[in-house]
Amino acid sequence: MARGSRKKKRDTRRMARGRVSDLPDDLLVEILSRLPYKSTRCCKCVSTRWRDLISHPDHRKKLSQSTLAGFFFETWDTKKVSRRYQSVSGNWHPPINSSLSFLPRCEKLRILDCCNGLLLCKCWQDTDRKILDYVVCNPATEKWVVVPATNWSSQLYKARLGFDPVVSSHFHVFEFVPTYVWDGDKSGDHSQRCIKVVGIYSSKAGVWKRQRAWDLPIETVHFIGSAFLTGILYLTSNNDLVATIDVDGNCSFVRAPKPHCPGCAYDVYVSRSHLYYTNCDDSEISIWVLEDFSTAKWTLKLNVSYMLLFGTRYSSHDDHCCVISAHPEHNVMFIIVKYTLYWRSLVELFSYDMDSKELRLICDLGRESSFPYLSYVPLFSESLADEH
Template sequence: MAGGSKKEKAVEGSDPTAKLTDDILVEVISRVPYKSTCCCKCVSTRWRDLFSHPDHRKKLPQSLAGFFYEGYNRNRSPKTARYFTNVSGEGDPFVDPSLAFLPNYKSLEILDCCNGLLLCRCWKETDPKTLDYVVCNPATEKWVVVPPTNWSSEVEVTRLGFDPSVSSHFHVFEFIDEDVWGTEEDKLNDCSGRIEMVSVYSSKAGVWMHHRTADHNLFAIPRHSKSVFFNRILHLAAFDDMVVTLDVKGSLLWIIGTPASSCNDSSINDIFLSNGQLHFAASADSVCLSVWVLEDYERGKWTLKHNISHSQLFGVMYSEHDYNVISFHPERNMIFIVCGHENTLMSYEMDCRKLYFISQLGRDGQIKCGKTPYIPYVPLFSESLADGP
């Protein structure tokens, strides 16, 4: 027997999975936690190729791929453009930011992303005041048109709720404030911009449900407040140091106080989901970045997870510039930051307290008014969009 054959038999004998078919191996890997699947990629060339194969990646968990964002340049036509940057900062964009597979609209704005689905507001050519909501999956190029409400053209905060592990159906949440609602001036109260009504569209029922807010439950939401949808509950950071939670019918469940004073529309004070827990990022007195985790959900008790001064975080080069915490990594103790005039995208590893440069998005990476709503995207390759065309 040749020496080469003995070596092959030895390798085969040392790998108990060698005799498993690809389909069975993928089924096994799909049932382990995400952190373990990352290690699986390093086992062998065969295992690595399983993750990238189109027939198998539908079953395997995916991680953060990158960010959608908009840029504004008054010397360009159109003045506003949409971009996608990979989380690695290298290579061609993982997703075509034009979303060319969607129907032709005069303009399109990405409002939210939830577990692989995008919520878009699409303005029609025929009437500049007429629009559709479109929920789509860029990974499969499937999409669904959601009819607007009477307030959709004026509403500033609309969010998406979707959990493919529970259902292939989704919910669209529309927050109608007092200005859009048309509240009379003498009936306005101290909570400026308060939400008068929450409208929720269910893709399963195919209709909008409307729920008026009570006078004793006043809250207002910053335009670019992040939303977190888990356990079939929508969470948003609101003004006056609170997180509001709503069920899929639009009813306010409870209000959770934030662990640090927020600065109105500051994007440094926001909520994120990481490792299956709600996190809060805050800039304390403009001198340090604090990260909190909601350890006791029922009591609304936050625990300080990480704290670092701005000078330690950025050093001399960036310490004087504004920055935004745009996302947490879904499975790692890592946050993503955009900082400075050139909109430098960086990641920060909390465990080793190290900041890593990813890419410079450039001065064009800012919309004309306010801060850019950088939208994190985790691809969903399974056919989990109910009632698609």
């Protein structure tokens, strides 16, 4: 009886292998394209045919090439600002050199944004802060492209990057020019901080174009973070709005799912091709997903108190909690908690699985760590236009 059972299992496996091996290449690639990155890597070990299909340049845009590897962030001390990188992926990805030593030498460099494997950096050439360039680089391939600065770049604190390797190897850089910079009025009036002009650089065209910004008063100080999805840049802003601008310069906005309150931390992220909005107030975390932009329909995905999530350890009013990113493939959020334990100040990084409700401590980032915490998904397959 046992021999018959084993023979039946062997026959079943042979039939399964035969059915899969009979699939045409295009159908097999379509099936593989629905798998997450780590599963795709495992499939390369099935056979030489599968390995070649997954590695073929014609299929790279369709197949999942990478997943969240870690975070870039800065640390502050009394002497200087340093760049750091924290892995969250185990050992599947080689170490990242946070110094970005492959870039051309400059007096000072800051990472402003990260989008689908590319970093947007601001590089000062000498001690004169007016002499600078932007650099867009790929840490996985160590390739980079210089983006010329505008007349206002030296006076701006924020710029954003838009890039989708599935669509094109070209990228866009967004500059947001407040009224006081554009008009040269530094009176300190509240309205002077509102965005008056948006500059957009296209790597395909190789030039900047600029245009008038939103009709409503959108302040640059409230641009906490951003998310780039289907050619549209989403930014949290004041007036309980999420501001949007596409690569052609069309400005719009969508009403936030919850009114802002003083001291709240709110942001937007992309996960599984959807836009998520997070709000962290003094007692709980709330997370929504945007179901329909045209009707501003948000669906609440999570609402959990800090007490339920962390327990009494993080109950002090001096503690600070903030969602910093969403996993691109899984229903997982990354959260930092700043708190004081006895005489020590700590900044701890957690992951929270919204399906299993599992909270996992990843590491202590160090008390000197600071925003922005930029999630990094390595990009191995794409080349930058005009790269070095």
